[in-house]
Amino acid sequence: MSAAGPAALAVSWWSSPIDRAVNGGGATDTYFPRLDPAAFAARGVVPMGHAAFAFVLGVALGLVIRRTLPAMATTFAVQAAVQIVVPLWIRPHLAATARTTVPIKPDGAPISIQDGAKQIVTHLEVPPVLGHLVTGLExxxxxxxxxxxxxxxxxxxxxxxxxxxxxxxxxxxxLAAPFGVRTPVQSGRGYSFSLPPDGLPTRPTYFAEQRVVCTPLGDRVRVAGMMEFTAPDRPPDPRRVQAIVNAARTLLPSADLTRRTDVWAGPRPCTPDGLPLVGPTRSPRVHVCGGHGMWGIALGPLSGKLLAESIVTGRRAPEFDGAASAAVRDTVSRAGRPCDAPELG
Ligand SMILES: Cc1cc2nc3c(=O)[nH]c(=O)nc-3n(C[C@H](O)[C@H](O)[C@H](O)COP(=O)(O)OP(=O)(O)OC[C@H]3O[C@@H](n4cnc5c(N)ncnc54)[C@H](O)[C@@H]3O)c2cc1C
Known part of the structure; x- marks a missing residue:
């Protein structure tokens, strides 16, 4: 027990940022590390409990069997069986099954990731008093x-x-690093392709287990999935497309997956803890708004609105003081207070 205690605490300490990142991964992420069978048995006081159980079991079996080696072997076998049987067949029955149904509003029309921003920019009207829209600059x-x-x-x-x-x-x-932003934003690329609608869902459908999404868009259905951590500008990897095809094949047996077009890979801007980066940098005139990961289409406009208000009024939006502002605080604290030493030049 004295060995299991420090070892368990060390493992819990080392893995706590990973656990937090996985837990913060979004509402569709059904993986909770502290309740996952393997992780639950390796965190906090649980290994100490297992060690205590093994000790008591060994003593009890020693009293009954009265021979050292057979008692040790039996203790080992029983302890191993408990490690397998409890997480697989007993623990799942200790909590009630949670079932959630989320209705998709009939007026919530899906938009294309590739074309959505272009459509917004095309229809953007900038009042003359605010200046003009400049596009096409790198x-x-x-x-x-x-x-x-x-x-x-x-x-x-x-x-x-x-x-x-x-x-x-x-x-x-x-662009942000010279202004003290140290939180990395990594490209987690998703892939998509289009198929004719035959044999495919007629409504937006998320296959959570396989992490494949089917979205009817016009006369095609877009099939999307995958999280590939690589440089944002690399060409699509055909093996990733094939992985989505293989996952979709079992779900959609009557769809013709060979008729795919518009194969595309696009980067999701991911932060280490899954929280967006929204707020000022070391310079009060330079701000960041990004790192929304899988939720940039849904959350980006709100972040932009709140950030624009805080820039214009000089007051931080209260929404940034909740959990979602942790990354902002991180940026600011690592970069120095917003009004300190603006980066000139
Ligand atoms: C397959 C897939 C499915 C998704 N599904 C959803 C979903 O259902 N719901 C949802 O909310 N989100 C979804 N997302 C995530 C969403 O697309 C992203 O979170 C969002 O696009 C991020 O927006 P952004 O403006 O921060 O970055 P981007 O959309 O990547 O835009 C950044 C822009 O900046 C430009 N740029 C970069 N560097 C420079 C430079 N130096 N000069 C000028 N321009 C530059 C880039 O060209 C790009 O146009 C999905 C993503 C993928 C890949």
Missing amino acids: VTRIRDVGAGAVALASDGASVRADAAVLASGAWLGG
Whole structure:
């Protein structure tokens, strides 16, 4: 027990950031590390409980069998059987089964990830008093010039504004690092392809176990899935597409998966703990808005609205003071207070 105690505490300490990240992974993530059979037995005081049980079992069997080696072997066998039987067949019956039904509103039309932003930008109306919309620039650097921020582009152009918001998705790190943002934003790429609708769901459908989503879009159905951690600009890996095809084949036996078109891979901007990065950097004129991972379409507009309000009014939105602001606080505290030492140049 004295060995199991420190070992269990060390494992719990080491794995706590991973457990927090997995638990913070989103509402569709059905994996909870502390209740997972393997993780439950390896965290906190549970290993000490197992060690105590093995000790008492060994003593009891020793009293009954009265021979050292057979008693040790029997203790080992019983303890191993308990480790298998309890998590697999007994523990699941200790908690009531939870069932949740989530109705999908009939007026909630799905949008295409690839075309959604383009459609929004196409219809964006910028009032003349706010300036004009600039598109097609690849920003290589942001400069804080004291009274404002300047975006420098690869073609030599520059755009000046009162404030800059870095919202460059999985590419956020390069532009944000000079402003003290240390939280990495990693590209977790998803894949999708389109199929004719025959044999496919007629409503948006999420197959949670296989992590495959079918979304009717126009006259096609988009099939999406996968989380691949790699550089955002790499070409799609055909093996990842095949993995989705293999997973979908058992779910959708009457669909013709060979007729796929529009094979696409796109980066989800992921932070280590799953929380978005929204707020000021070391410079009060340069802000970040990103790291929404799997939820950027749903959460991005709200983050943008709250951030815009806080930039204009100078008051932090109360929504940033809850759990979702942990990453913001992390950014700010590691970068220095927002008003400290603005990055000039
Ligand atoms: C398969 C798949 C399914 C998804 N499903 C959902 C879903 O159902 N619901 C949901 O809410 N979210 C979903 N997401 C996640 C969502 O797409 C992302 O969270 C969201 O796109 C992130 O938005 P963003 O603006 O931060 O980054 P992005 O959408 O990646 O936009 C960043 C933009 O910045 C540009 N950029 C980068 N660097 C520069 C630079 N230096 N200069 C100029 N421009 C630059 C990029 O070209 C890009 O256009 C899904 C993602 C994938 C891949």
